Amino acid sequence: MKPFTFERAQTVPEALSLIGADGAFLAGGTNLVDHLRLGIREVDALVDIRRLDLTEITGTETGGVRIGALVRNSDLAAHPLIRQRFPFVAEALLSGASGQIRNMATTGGNLLQRTRCVYFQDLTTPCNKREPGSGCAALEGFGRYNAVLGTSEACVAVHPSDLCVPLAALDAEVLVEGPSGPRRIPFAAFHRLPGDQPQLDTTLRPGELIVALELPPLPLAQRSTYRKVRERASYAFALVSVAAALRVEGGRVADVRIALGGAAHRPWRAAVAEAALIGQPDTADAFTAAITAELAPARTGPHNAYKLPLIRNTVVAVLEELRNGTTARRRAEQGGEG
Ligand SMILES: Cc1cc2nc3c(=O)[nH]c(=O)nc-3n(C[C@H](O)[C@H](O)[C@H](O)COP(=O)(O)OP(=O)(O)OC[C@H]3O[C@@H](n4cnc5c(N)ncnc54)[C@H](O)[C@@H]3O)c2cc1C
Ligand code: SF4
Structure with missing residues (x-):
């Protein structure tokens, strides 16, 4: 494993100042730590964000809900506002992973978890997402899990998150802070199709931190x-x-x-x-x-x-x-x- 520095941020500005050009934020670690161990991801710096004050779930005046990026998946699924206003969000969370993992995994991390394509996780095979330009082993290989919509010649992987499916139906917004200030990303513009740059899963810019998620009011939900x-x-x-x-x-x-x-x-x-x-x-x-x-x-x-x-x-x-x-x-x- 490539050596990296480890810092623990206490505030959002501190986290942004520590991340550097090739760092990663550590939230629950349930996806990132596996990737560091497997050699899928190499970083210069790991910035632990678990002490940041991003753990609140609050109702908005208009009837929506704001969810801090560090709210654990299990806490989100159990919250009365989510269960009453957005039951499919609670159901999606409870269908994912295991109780232990949901107790660790965070809202922001869930949005940024990477594909479970078997070749992405196997360093001995070509994978354009892991190593751009190397090819895509899934095109001719084991294709049971491959995507059926929005694919490209470069990548046919699917997004693995359960939580993100109702979020797409809700027109949620992702709130981020970064080197150029805060911005809101509509959920439909957050995750990408692979095109010829499958290494990019999202439109998050380098060094940006997800601070919250906003679910707009939707009585239908x-x-x-x-x-x-x-x-x-x-x-x-x-x-x-x-x-x-x-x-x-x-x-x-x-x-x-x-x-x-x-x-x-x-x-x-x-x-x-x-x-x-x-x-x-x-x-x-x-x-x-x-x-x-x-x-x-x-x-x-x-x-x-x-x-x-x-x-x-x-x-x-x-x-x-x-x-x-x-x-x-x-x-x-x-x-x-x-
Ligand atoms: C065995 C197993 C089974 C699973 N099954 C399911 C399943 O059925 N359904 C499902 O949906 N998920 C499943 N998961 C995935 C799990 O939900 C994710 O691993 C988890 O949500 C990631 O959250 P985390 O906080 O641990 O993220 P981390 O592992 O800490 O981070 C993941 C990525 O997000 C980045 N990151 C984290 N927080 C932020 C932030 N606030 N701002 C910017 N970047 C950030 C990290 O740098 C990293 O790149 C499973 C995981 C495992 C290990
Ligand atoms: S489908 Fe995507 S993630 Fe899977 S091997 Fe091909 S390029 Fe890699």
Whole structure:
């Protein structure tokens, strides 16, 4: 492992002053420490940010919620404001990792966790994300987990976060501080598609620190849910996942939000499906037509073609459940945790 300095920051300005050109902020460490050990990431400096005062969850005057970047995943999932106003955020968090990891992992770190593509983590194989220009072993190799939307010739990896899927549906904002001052990044502009620069997961600039996340008010989200399809009942990343919220009036869709996980290099807002559904009957046929339109540009190979029917069926099942008002029953049957 390359030697690095270790500093513990007490304030945000101190953290920004310590980070340097090739440093990394250490939050929960559940992703970064593995990457340092494996040699996927090399840094000159590690700046521990765990003492920063970024652990508050507060309701905003307009009915939204502001979440400090260092709020632990388990604390966020349990918070009454999140459970009442944004239940699909709590469900997504509880479906991720394990209780122990959720007790360590932070909100900011969850947004910045890196792909679980098996080749990204294997230093013996080519990977454009790990080493730009080296090639992409996943294109011709084991492709079961590969993305189906927004891929490029350079990278077909998916974003692994559960939390980020409902955040995409919510139009959350990421609040950052950096060398050029504070700025707000709309969630849709935070994670990138791979294009020809798959080494860049996000639009965060060098040296910038996430300080908070803001969820705007969305009464619709009180009737929302998150469903994760995976290979084991727990402790596994999503093959595909769906975050959705639905309002029906007089048998027609009045408002809807849909986002997909396990589908693309970033959490995928299903804007085509949403637009297609407004004003349509709240039937399985209409739900199927809308998600089929969303998936029209999808590209698959022999190993991941299964994702298209899986996404379609999961979206339709989730929307039917929201329409029928049976989400609460399913949650109770599952004991609240996925
Ligand atoms: C075995 C295992 C299973 C998992 N399963 C799931 C799962 O099913 N679903 C899921 O969503 N996740 C899962 N995870 C991922 C886990 O949620 C992430 O590792 C975690 O959220 C990262 O948070 P952290 O605070 O530990 O980040 P760290 O590891 O500390 O940091 C991750 C990255 O973010 C940067 N960073 C952290 N905070 C900030 C900040 N405030 N500003 C700027 N940069 C920052 C760090 O420099 C680093 O680059 C799993 C992890 C493990 C180890
Ligand atoms: S899909 Fe992306 S992360 Fe995986 S090997 Fe190819 S370039 Fe690397």
